[in-house]
Amino acid sequence: MAESFPEVQGGGSLILAWQVKNKKVLVVGGGEVAAGRILNLLNADASVTVISPTSGLNPEVAHRVQNNQVTHLDKKFEPSDLDDPDITMVLTAIDDPEASSQIWKLCKEKRLPANIADVPPECDFYFGSVHRDGPLQIMVSTNGNGPKMANIVRRRIASNLPPNMGDAIKKVGKLRKKLREVAPQPEEGPKRMQWMSKVCVQWSLEDLCDMSEEDMEMLLQSYAPDQVPSLVDVRGPWEFDGSFGWACVV
Incomplete structure (x- = not known):
């Protein structure tokens, strides 16, 4: 059976985030x-x-x-x-x-x-035409064909984004740094990436924006057993038992 791969679309440019700090x-x-x-x-x-x-x-x-x-x-x-x-x-x-x-x-x-x-x-x-919200940057390029069109497309994209997207990304960045402190070993890399991906998918944008330092510390306790409790569970009257899940404290 022939494998299906993406079609090559020539005529584009390689869009990169060029690091020019202090240069x-x-x-x-x-x-x-x-x-x-x-x-x-x-x-x-x-x-x-x-x-x-x-x-x-x-x-x-x-x-x-x-x-x-x-x-x-x-x-x-x-x-x-x-x-x-x-x-x-x-x-x-x-x-x-x-x-x-x-x-x-x-x-x-x-x-x-x-x-x-x-x-x-x-x-x-x-x-290109850039939308900026804190750490979030979105660039639209027309490869020199129509700068005004790039501006129009960028505005259309930005208008459909939640106004607090930048704040959510900042919180995720803090959580990633804390996770590296919890699991610094190089061999933990794949698991860290997969766990962070699950957090970003399973938690809503509103949850990520509302996440506090205390919430992060509680959430990180679920990394070892590779679980992702909801924000409600993280904040609820629950106690993590370190083995198979969360137990109610009575």
Whole structure:
């Protein structure tokens, strides 16, 4: 019998969560588009350097500069600006197609990943439309075909999410950390993952949001026998006997 595998759908891009914390990123330009790029980078804890004459800074970028959220070089871009070995990526957002293409070529020579605003063929990566709720990030990409459509789709998805999804994810993150303290051994990895999966499936979003530190401690007692009691059972007048389940305390 022939096995069934997913169909290959070419023409897409590899969507990744790029970790740029404390990494140096160069932004050329200081207008509205640059402001959005800069905010995305700061949200990811990147170390941002902006190259733009002060006269070209829009109010938001000027605010970032004044509050020392970014490093500002008050000048126009020069090829030597790419000589810094600490630069990990380059973003351009300037109204000069010829200069942008030149920066792209220089980045290719130095093997620096770059994004040239509004020029998809000259981009190693794209910026999608992102929904953010605490630790939750959802990105919608049209692979450069329609940024406005990405925004519309992202809003549609966000409107169907519970408003407290981010809080639930934070609670799950705390529970995972506590579970690693309870069962730190590497060989426990598969069981930890399966047990956490069962918690996320069997508990409602409201339960996860309402889960307290005390609830976590009680719930973790059910890890060893590989059980997942409900939040009602965790909070009820029950006592875990360590063998086959929960017993009522009388």
